[in-house]
Amino acid sequence: xHPNMRNFTAPYVFVEYPKWxxxxxxxxxxxxxxxxxxxxxxxxxxxETLMAQARELGLSPHPRTGVxxxxxxxxxxxxxxx
Numbered sequence: 001x002h003p004n005m006r007n008f009t010a011p012y013v014f015v016e017y018p019k020w021x022x023x024x025x026x027x028x029x030x031x032x033x034x035x036x037x038x039x040x041x042x043x044x045x046x047x048e049t050l051m052a053q054a055r056e057l058g059l060s061p062h063p064r065t066g067v068x069x070x071x072x073x074x075x076x077x078x079x080x081x082x
Contacts, residue, residue, distance in 0.1 A: 050074065057081075 018032050021040055031037040038045075050070040054061050057077040061070060
C-alpha cells in the first residue's frame with residue numbers, strides 16, 4: 001500500500017446529519033435529519049413565505065438570503081411603492 005504514513009490519503013465523504021443546530025433562544029440541539037431541523041428551527045416556513053412575498057413585489061433575492069435581510073428588502077420595497 002503506502003510506503004509511509006506521510007503519503008496516506010483517504011476519500012472525503014460529506015455527511016450532513018447528525019448536526020448541531022441553534023434554536024431561536026440560543027440553545028443548541030442535535031438533529032438527525034432535515035425534518036427534525038425544520039421542526040426545531042421553524043425558519044424554513046417563514047423564509048419561504050418571505051421569498052414568495054419578495055417575488056410578488058418584483059424582487060429577485062438570492063436563494064440563500066436570510067430571514068432578516070428578506071424582511072428588510074420587503075419593507076424597503078413596500079415603502080418605495082407607497
